[in-house]
Amino acid sequence: MSGMFDETLRELRRLRGGVKVGVPISSDEKGYIDKECPNPECLYSFKVMAADWKGLFRPEAVFCPRCRHEAPSSSWFTTEQIGHVQNAGVRHVESRLGAALRSDARSFNARQPCGGLIRMSMSCPGLTPTPFLLPAAAREALEQEIQCEACHAHFAVLGCAFFCPCCGHNSVDRTFDDALHRIVTNLDALDVVRTAMNALGRRDEAENACNSLVESSLADCVGAFQVVCDGLYARLPGVAQPPRNVFQRLSDGAELWRKELGVSYADFLSPDEFGRLSIYFQRRHLLAHTAGLVDAEYLRKSGDMTYRHGQRIVVSPEDVRDATHIVGKLVTGLRARMPASKSDSST
Numbered sequence: 480m481s482g483m484f485d486e487t488l489r490e491l492r493r494l495r496g497g498v499k500v501g502v503p504i505s506s507d508e509k510g511y512i513d514k515e516c517p518n519p520e521c522l523y524s525f526k527v528m529a530a531d532w533k534g535l536f537r538p539e540a541v542f543c544p545r546c547r548h549e550a551p552s553s554s555w556f557t558t559e560q561i562g563h564v565q566n567a568g569v570r571h572v573e574s575r576l577g578a579a580l581r582s583d584a585r586s587f588n589a590r591q592p593c594g595g596l597i598r599m600s601m602s603c604p605g606l607t608p609t610p611f612l613l614p615a616a617a618r619e620a621l622e623q624e625i626q627c628e629a630c631h632a633h634f635a636v637l638g639c640a641f642f643c644p645c646c647g648h649n650s651v652d653r654t655f656d657d658a659l660h661r662i663v664t665n666l667d668a669l670d671v672v673r674t675a676m677n678a679l680g681r682r683d684e685a686e687n688a689c690n691s692l693v694e695s696s697l698a699d700c701v702g703a704f705q706v707v708c709d710g711l712y713a714r715l716p717g718v719a720q721p722p723r724n725v726f727q728r729l730s731d732g733a734e735l736w737r738k739e740l741g742v743s744y745a746d747f748l749s750p751d752e753f754g755r756l757s758i759y760f761q762r763r764h765l766l767a768h769t770a771g772l773v774d775a776e777y778l779r780k781s782g783d784m785t786y787r788h789g790q791r792i793v794v795s796p797e798d799v800r801d802a803t804h805i806v807g808k809l810v811t812g813l814r815a816r817m818p819a820s821k822s823d824s825s826t
């Protein structure tokens with residue numbers, strides 16, 4: 480028996496099996512496409528060279544340059560790209576159903592619920608260039624293009640990257656030194672950013688952009704310290720995996736080093752430097768967890784007398800330069816106390 484909606488039902492069955500919708504994602508003028516970390520706590524945006532994404536990246540594992548979250552290559556679309564793909568998906572389903580319905584010679588509301596049937600496997604790279612917050616001159620000053628020394632993939636980031644998105648490689652020592660250098664370079668570029676945005680008549684935005692760059696530089700500094708400590712610590716013979724992000728908590732991290740190396744942060748820093756670093760780390764914690772609003776825990780842990788409960792902290796470029804300097808001293812000290820690794824000692 481043939482029914483009136485045969486064609487439509489056939490089409491619906493095909494759609495339920497999964498629809499592949501091709502949405503063209505174009506690369507930027509340098510050949511990069513945008514990606515976004517799917518880890519909800521991270522959502523870091525970065526760029527990868529389109530040619531490498533096709534030729535070098537593996538479908539089963541891509542890594543976040545920032546948090547090293549690992550996920551299949553299909554999980555790295557930016558929020559904006561997903562919006563585009565979803566729109567295209569809806570249009571695609573509507574058009575296929577529409578055609579089927581027409582061939583059933585029946586007028587019908589083609590906007591009937593087809594949403595639940597859309598399970599797209601997004602096979603194709605598709606991107607509309609993300610409208611960029613920063614003007615070209617500012618972006619030029621802040622964007623860092625990197626080629627992985629291990630797998631040779633090209634990627635680009637604003638701020639600091641710690642891991643290769645293609646192979647997950649981290650060069651413990653080089654990455655840290657690069658990161659500190661990058662933070663200082665970015666702080667030096669603040670005037671370029673401000674000038675470029677002011678020239679476009681975007682004064683308020685310019686101040687916001689500069690503030691958020693300074694704050695993300697502080698996060699870069701703490702992140703770089705975390706990653707280098709993780710890497711150094713992992714080189715110690717026979718140590719267990721340290722708790723996640725332990726080195727972002729100065730006293731907890733210090734306790735691990737005391738146990739393993741018999742060192743104290745006071746061996747490398749003056750009491751004043753250690754006090755300032757505690758405040759910077761606590762401020763970074765506030766930015767990440769309370770949007771920068773001072774809470775009781777901050778007041779207790781940082782000993783910072785300049786703020787009251789509920790105030791929004793301010794991070795200055797000078798603070799970040801100071802933090803970078805102190806963190807550099809600390810890591811130099813830790814490195815000097817590391818036992819010689821097997822590859823270092825020739826026997």
Ligand SMILES: [Zn+2]
Nearest residue numbers: 516521543546
């Ligand atoms: Zn991430």
Ligand SMILES: [Zn+2]
Nearest residue numbers: 627630643646
């Ligand atoms: Zn790599």
